[in-house]
Every structure is written in C-alpha cells, then in structure tokens.
Ligand SMILES: [Zn+2]
C-alpha cells in the first residue's frame with residue numbers, strides 16, 4: 001500500500017493541512033489548499049475514486065468543492081465517485097456549493113456520479129474498489145468525527161485517526177494493522193486533539209506498530225521512539241505487514 005501525505009499540519013503552521021492519498025485512489029480529507037497541493041505534486045485530482053471525510057471542520061473538508069469541480073466541471077468521470085463521511089455529508093456539500101458557487105453543483109453532480117456513504121455516531125463499514133473501509137467514532141469537538149481503517153486486497157491495513165483525543169477507537173485502530181496515521185497536534189492533549197505524550201504511550205504499548213504523526217503543531221518536532229516516524233508534506237510511505245516507512249514515490253503517478 002502506498003501512502004502519500006498531501007499535508008501534515010494543523011491550522012496555524014506552515015505545513016499544509018492534514019490529508020493523505022492511498023494508492024493514488026483513496027483520498028482522506030479535503031482540507032484548505034489540498035487540491036492545489038495535489039496538483040503541485042504532479043497528482044491529477046481526477047484519479048481519486050474514493051474520498052473519506054473524517055469530520056466537517058474546514059481544515060479537513062472545505063476543498064471538497066475544488067475536488068468535485070476538478071472532476072466534474074470541465075470533464076466527466078467514467079464511474080461513480082464514492083464520498084464517505086459523517087451523517088449529513090451530502091447536504092453539507094450542497095450547502096458549500098450554494099455558499100461559494102451557486103448553481104454549479106447541478107452541473108458537476110451528474111458528471112461525478114457521487115455515491116454517498118454516510119456514517120452515524122457508531123461508525124460503520126463500506127467495501128468497494130478493492131478495499132474494505134471501517135469507520136470508527138473518535139472523540140473530537142464535532143458531533144460526529146471518524147477514524148478509518150482501510151484494508152487493501154492483500155490484507156494490509158492502514159489506520160487513520162482524524163482529529164481526536166485518546167479514546168477506545170484509537171486503541172482499536174492501533175490494533176487493526178501495522179501502521180497508524182495519528183493526530184499529534186500538541187505536546188500534550190488539548191482542544192480535542194491528541195498530545196505527543198499520548199502517541200508515545202501508544203507506541204510503547206504497540207511496539208510492532210509504526211505511528212505516523214500528522215496534524216502537527218509547530219512545537220511537535222520529533223520523538224525518541226523508534227516506531228514513531230514523522231512525515232513531511234508531499235512525502236510518500238510504503239505500508240505493509242511490517243509497518244510503514246518512507247518510500248521513493250513512483251513516477252507512475254498521473
Ligand atoms: Zn477538527
């Protein structure tokens with residue numbers, strides 16, 4: 001499994017806001033600036049077949065408008081675009097278009113053939129395009145916030161927490177595979193986010209797990225734990241049954 005970080009930062013940093021692309025197919029979150037960042041990395045936003053939204057905060061969601069316009073304003077998708085996220089996703093997208101580009105959704109919608117998958121406060125599951133996706137409820141400052149466990153056809157599972165404090169679903173995600181992308185906004189937990197101390201405690205409890213911190217604040221710069229690997233914006237990792245490690249991004253992208 002290939003894990004490409006489009007962004008790795010929290011709001012008030014120079015890093016792009018946190019989002020990731022799996023196997024040039026599954027996009028997790030569409031934060032401010034993420035679609036431009038994809039283009040800058042040489043990635044055509046049209047390749048995304050599945051978009052998973054963790055929650056509706058702007059630094060995770062607002063570029064959904066640009067992803068949809070990329071895919072459906074001047075071109076037409078071949079097949080459906082799966083849009084998965086918290087309950088209310090379809091309505092939120094309609095509202096965003098109404099606020100920003102009134103009338104445009106009516107043009108874009110038939111061209112992207114959206115298939116909405118909405119998860120409530122208990123989470124849920126979805127399978128398609130060769131992947132199994134499990135949505136788990138995490139604890140943040142929105143009514144519904146989701147973490148995801150994504151399993152490919154070879155059985156490799158990647159966890160992604162989204163914004164959260166330490167909670168049972170984070171433990172579940174830590175046990176689901178050998179790699180977990182994890183909210184590490186602060187040195188210690190605050191404002192609905194994990195602290196590096198939480199992440200290091202998790203790393204100590206799960207020694208065979210690679211933890212990849214994201215949504216990084218400026219004061220979170222490193223860790224002495226061998227199984228915590230910090231990513232950079234635009235960096236690609238390889239994920240397999242041994243964990244996650246930086247990889248050279250293949251030239252096949254596009
Ligand atoms: Zn948030």
Ligand SMILES: [Zn+2]
Pocket residue numbers: 010057059060163215
């Ligand atoms: Zn956030």
